[in-house]
Amino acid sequence: MKYLVMVLGTQADYKAMTGNANEHSPAWTEADIKAMFEYMGAINDDLAESGELVDAQGLTEPARARHVTLGEDGKAIITDGPYGETKELLAGYWVLDCASLERVTEIADRVTRCPQPAGAPVYPVVIRPIQEGAGDIC
Template sequence: MKYLVMVQGTQADYEAMSGKGSPESPAWNAQQLEAMYAYMAAINDDLSETGELVDGQGLAEPARARTVTLGDDGKAVITDGPYSETKELMAGYWVLECASLERVTEIADRVTRCPQPDGAPNYPVVIRPIMDGAGDLC
């Protein structure tokens, strides 16, 4: 079965990782950032070795996002970057092929334990089964 495993974050979190803390997210130092990247790389390496990793990527900060919606006139309405009231957005993902929901849940639990500075927000790791083109689960 294939699953999409998503981690979340906010623009403030991305800024904190570049050293600009806020009341919502304390500034990260170079060692904390390096520890986070090493932790995630170890997860990716382990998933590659088990053959469960299909794809996985971190995403650019929300300020670099573009939203396209359908306007009342039937034309596209394009907005760059998040609105100030935007909350958590997907910060990264893995597409995994795992034998069971229990296995992918174990992996998500490991992701939640990623090192971060004290006081940094904790977000849930979201697991979604992937459906094939016929509407069946992969």
């Protein structure tokens, strides 16, 4: 079965990763960033080797996002990010093809252990099965 494994973050986290501490997170150093990328790269390599990796991507900061909704007049309302009312947004994801929910949970547990500076916020890793047919809705 395929699963979407999501990691979350905020605009403040992205700012901290550029070396700018804030009330939300300490500043990340170049060594912190390198350790994170090496750790995530090792996960990707292992998943590719096992045949479970379908896709994996990190996303740009929320400030580069665009939100499109439908207005009452039927026209699109377009807002550029970041969005103050949104606490956490998708920061990156994996699409995995795993034999079981237990296996994808093991992978998510490994993701939660990614190195980061002391005091940086910790977010849950979210797992969602990917709907494969109309019968999977409920």
